[in-house]
Amino acid sequence: MNSELIYEYLDKIGRDGYKLGLDRMQKTLKILGNPEKSFKIIHVAGTNGKGSTSTFIYQTLKEHGYKTGLFTSPHIINFYDRIKIDKEISEEDFMRIFEIIKDTIEENDIKVSTFEFITLCAIYYFAEQKCEYVVLEVGMGGRLDATNATDETLLSVITKIGLDHQEYLGNTLEEIAYEKACIMKQNGRCVVYDQQESVLDVFREVAEERNNKLYICDFDEAKNIEINATHNSFDWKNLHIETRLVGRYQLFNAQLALTAIDILRDELDLSDEDIINGFKNAYIPARFDVIRHNPTVIYDGGHNADGVKALKSSIESVFGDKKIVFVYGVLKDKDYNDEIKLIYENAKAFVTFTPDSPRALKAEDLKKQIEVYSDKVVAKSNVNDAVDYAIEHFKDDVIIIFGTLYSAEQAYEHL
Template identity: 30%
Template sequence: MIDLGLARIGHLIKHTPQTWKAIHVAGTNGKGSICAYISAMLNAKGISYARFTSPHLVDRWDCIAINGKPVSESLFLEVEKQVKQRDVSENIGASEFELLTATAFEIFNRQKVEYGVVEVGLGGRLDATNTLKQKSVTVISKIGLDHQSFLGNTIEEIALQKAGIIRQGVPCVVDGSNQQSVLQVIEQHAKETGASLQFPNATAVAEELAKSGETFEPHQIQNLAAAHLAFRLACPEHDAPLTSLLPAIKQLKWPGRLQKMSLENITGRQQDVLLDGAHNTQSAEALSGYVQRHLRSSGNPITWALAATQGKDMNGILSLLLQPGDQVVAVRFEPVDGMPWVKAADPKELLDLATQHGVDQSSVYSAGENVKDALTKASEMAGERPVVIAGSLYLVSSVLRLLREKSQDSSENAIWS
């Protein structure tokens, strides 16, 4: 159930102390990566922190991490049980995400961390995470059209919802590459709220990275610039140049974001595949750019393994990803634990769209609900040519879960830094 509002979560956490300083991150794309970059910076400086991001990747509890490591299943279940009992005894009727947020905040408190890095679940203004009490900085990443049924039909309406995390007297870092109408909405809301806006200098960051010999994609540079500025504002006593933090950032593992991985244990394929959770037109544009520069450069067609959530703009997404000569395997991702309202799109609908975008009818395949079959078929169809798995973070979850089940060495496919 998705039912935005702050009354229930406010009741649920009213007895949970919030002793940590919060770094609150909203946006349509890049917010999870910004959280990961900030976490790496905190870790590099030896600062204790917790992170709460969504959705989870493999297990429900991996969305909550302490100092870079997912919390244990036993701790998560113990605290979740306590939160659910409170929900029932006080007749609150909290949603699944509100229960999860309350569980995260309770764990943050128990672990006595200094900072909490928190990703907005949906929107911002009425999101359960917006009950954070000690925000040291807020961040708004790239904003695009997504979740219109909850946030509004225009990008300006969506921007206003995202800007709802802004607090009086708390600096807000904003990705300056957002379109002008989005920036105007955020600037007006910040003025009304009494908050200062800070815009990261992505050009300077790109030059700094180039001098150090490090290679990042354009959207990664934007996210890294926002993360570094947010870190400096949140932790002025630990201010450090980006170059000194790069070793920790380069060690970061952020699954499902331009992730190169082996499917050999599942399909026998020798070549790595690319796994990316692009699930809206903005993230698809970033993925398409990467594929064009790194995988299509030698004229190779791409074999895609795709899934999607019902209601996503797959026509827009596929128009950016697909080219004539490509091959497409479509599949339903597995049911999402703890999120029963999330439904996978029909593979047939995805394949119909694929053929409308120039993919030959003989080059498409439906794997139904069998993710292993989808990966095997994509590997067979591709031969030695590139394979890209995309369309949904829930497909990323299904693939990572399958990898863990098939791997004999759990450390080989560890998903967290």
């Protein structure tokens, strides 16, 4: 089966197989011999910051020499970057494992969703390759997410909670926090992002119910902070940390990851050097990522109100009151009006585009929404045309692409 047929198959089961519950995952894992039991899992949930936090932890374990897997979603540059051990899974390996999972579910008449299928592929691959540790990023929510079909974890990590996917997770921060908190396994450990008290109370309640030791990240630990367009640096306890994952919000993601690592460092025998090098070498695209100079073009995957707040904070930390040219595309199920209200005062101009997704809001429709706040807006059909327009007309300005991860692959290839 070639890659085009794989995508068609995954698209079909995505339409036919989505159903709440973990029973399909658990049944399939059992038939496969419970591959998830062959490695130790660090499970990461949250609304924003999951990918960066997961990457910091993964890279640190790699620096020590542990064979470590990383599972993230959605993909950013290409489909295979969701599944990594040192580097992303090869097309050949994915196709081989795809056939194993496909045969298993069809022979046993199990209907799974696209995300469940890909999660099964990842878990099988990590076990086959004899990973010692795996960092699993939740797809959506936590309680009923495919990644939560495992019996135990080494550590649960929960990042910042915001309003997103309300149709599935609930309409309040507390309801959403509960869904995320349910990645905690009985008698486990969980470290959480320090945030509003009502959310922390949810974490405390679930931790008590499940007999979890709960750690709340202390963001006051970071000293001598420097944030610019190329790196973040700060002192944390006795360590000097530098990272290429830039922006003010990455300062908080990094500290959450450091707290998680600090909890595990004695039992995993992690040295200062492992941690320093792990953070220095950690990289994930589309997180306030400078992808071109002259003019400066940055891609940021912020795609909900909290993500845009974080982007705004990073812009003001790095560029002060400089006005930005925003290349902006969104999905129609997002709260884009809230995003526009948050960011329009930082804008010199907007160039809207239609993301590469069936859920995309048309560029012209987004343009009409922005025109309530700004008359400096044009619409283009796709991200490449939008970026080209911005570069041609705003040669001396900073250009930031944001609003969706679904156009990152196009933009990175184009630039």
